[in-house]
Amino acid sequence: MSELREKIIETSLQLFSERGFHGVTVNDIVEHCKTSKGGFYHHFKSKDELLYVIHDTFISYVLNEANRAKKRYDRPIFQLHEMLKSLVRVYDLYNEHIVVFNQENKYLKQEYEVLIKRKRDDYKEILKEVIQEGQELNDIRKELPTTITSMSVLGMVNWTYQWYKKDGPKTIDQIASTYIDIIFKGLLTEEALEEYERSKLSKELVF
Template sequence: MDLREKIIASSLRLFSEKGFHGVSVQDLVNDSMTSKGGFYHHFSSKDELLYVIHDKFISYVLSEAHSAKEKYDRPMKQLHEILKASVHVFDLYNEHITVFYQENKYLKQEYEEIIKQKRNEFKRIIYEVINDGQQSGDFRESLPPTITTMSILGMVNWTYKWYQRDGDKNIEQVSSVYIDLLMHGLLTDEALKDYERSSLYAELNF
């Protein structure tokens, strides 16, 4: 692991524990066993480091969401796959996500705009699936798609506040509950029957 990665690893641990403002560049430098010079050789500022962490996570979750969506044609199945993949990311990038949601207020405007765009794209993917699903008859039409999108995002994103890798529930159990709850919540009676007959339902892990 080179120095740049060591600094990022230290910052992830320290930022997610004490917050961006609770950790000084000197703390970072001590923890990763380098120096101020070393730090500023790799990053132009403390703010850039914060941006790098943000971008690494959001870019990853975005690519996962895209490929999950492309895997199926039917909205019901797309949603299943997107939920599964997005929640799984919380297992891999738990610390990135904690920093992402805790400290995004402190991103400098130039960085903020790049991140915002990617975050909106993620939102758009889910919105489209909901919308398509209402048109195709998978999802109940009485649900307004904007609020529904935010409900789903809330349920999923909140995971970072309480989920622990070494807790008594694993991430597949978590995503199974989200999927089960949301499928019952969203699907029409007929689509729900289809869903419960499908292989996707069978592989849920309670």
């Protein structure tokens, strides 16, 4: 990513957060960046595309991490561990992006909304598949409805943006470890939980 492109994104995050999407013009952004409109339009077709890029950045991150976890581990419980870790870490890496997303997503143009929804749905499907495969291996309790379970996990973690602070009493890895501990003790069978607690990944948890 070019230095100017990154600066435009950082500036727009600050301005959108303070004034809202419609309270900020391209002129405002370029003025704060000390660049020209030509510099802006070299990187973004419009302010609408800029809002899309802000949304897409963190959604692409968690989706890429989920696919990486699927390739790296054969066992669903280890895939789930890595997915949860990255899903929580996104609130530290892209906290401003997520705040702007939740504040301004209603202004996202339909063409961009379709692209974002597709990636969100892809992530939900991967999570659902991992849970289902874990149930088939008797690692995750079979009596738990797969869809409700996956949506419950997302609902729990997605609320993090409301209260997480970078300078808070717990680090993002400590928060991730707490989520993993709560979720695994609720989802895993006794045998799978015992095996997980002996694993290298479990030893990485910090509280």
